[in-house]
């Protein structure tokens with residue numbers, strides 16, 4: 001798999017504070033990566049370092065397998081790490097033409113990118129008349145003008161209402177489908193879970209996890225189970241090798257699983273033990289549960 005970015009033991013100290021501590025990870029082509037962590041965990045600092053706006057204290061990174069220097073690499077990257085900032089009285093097209101001029105790229109893609117972010121019908125409206133969501137979408141269009149190989153976004157849905165969030169999410173997913181690699185920083189678990197294939201979890205500058213979202217915690221999930229005779233069910237569960245801790249939820253028992261299970265088999269085994277189940281449901285652990293478990297220690 002082609003490597004877009006490789007980070008090795010990257011560290012940033014601000015005086016006595018270590019904002020990013022010995023972080024290493026690799027971004028491979030075609031995936032959507034989320035850097036997930038609470039406020040102040042080092043997400044923006046990490047992005048700042050790889051985008052050449054923050055000097056690392058130690059460690060290094062290389063873009064595109066080291067085939068280009070960091071300066072040339074930036075031409076193949078689209079990044080939005082600040083609040084969208086355009087000329088207020090100029091419209092979308094005028095603003096994007098200016099971006100093309102500054103970046104020395106063709107103006108041919110302006111309409112295509114405005115359509116992608118659903119701003120084509122408002123392309124002649126002055127920037128100052130845009131909602132926050134529209135401003136953010138214009139920033140995405142601007143970052144895509146040179147068809148970058150990777151799009152980097154820092155908290156892309158900050159301050160947006162649910163509809164605005166959904167729209168940005170749909171656009172990110174659409175861009176990812178075209179093969180563009182995406183790296184986004186977010187403190188929103190939900191956002192990362194819905195959009196990203198891979199996650200890098202940071203806390204206080206330390207990397208706690210890096211890998212596919214669904215493998216974040218080697219956890220087998222749980223089952224929600226109930227029977228008319230709950231005492232008999234509890235006795236039965238104690239004999240089952242897959243059953244871990246059991247919690248009474250009032251309307252049933254939540255059983256943490258210690259291995260993969262086949263719910264049909266559980267149903268059959270219970271039946272053979274004389275227990276008729278009234279509820280049986282497999283529950284995958286949410287990213288939030290996994291995140292809390294991971295950051296507990």
Ligand SMILES: Nc1ncnc2c1ncn2[C@@H]1O[C@H](COP(=O)(O)OP(=O)(O)OP(=O)(O)O)[C@@H](O)[C@H]1O
Nearest residue numbers: 014017019037038039040041042043044045046187
């Ligand atoms: N220029 C700076 N000078 C001093 N400390 C800084 C500077 N920039 C960031 N920090 C500190 O580094 C730590 C990491 O900040 P950073 O902005 O990277 O975190 P973050 O995860 O992006 O948080 P947020 O979601 O709030 O932006 C914080 O404690 C922050 O106060």
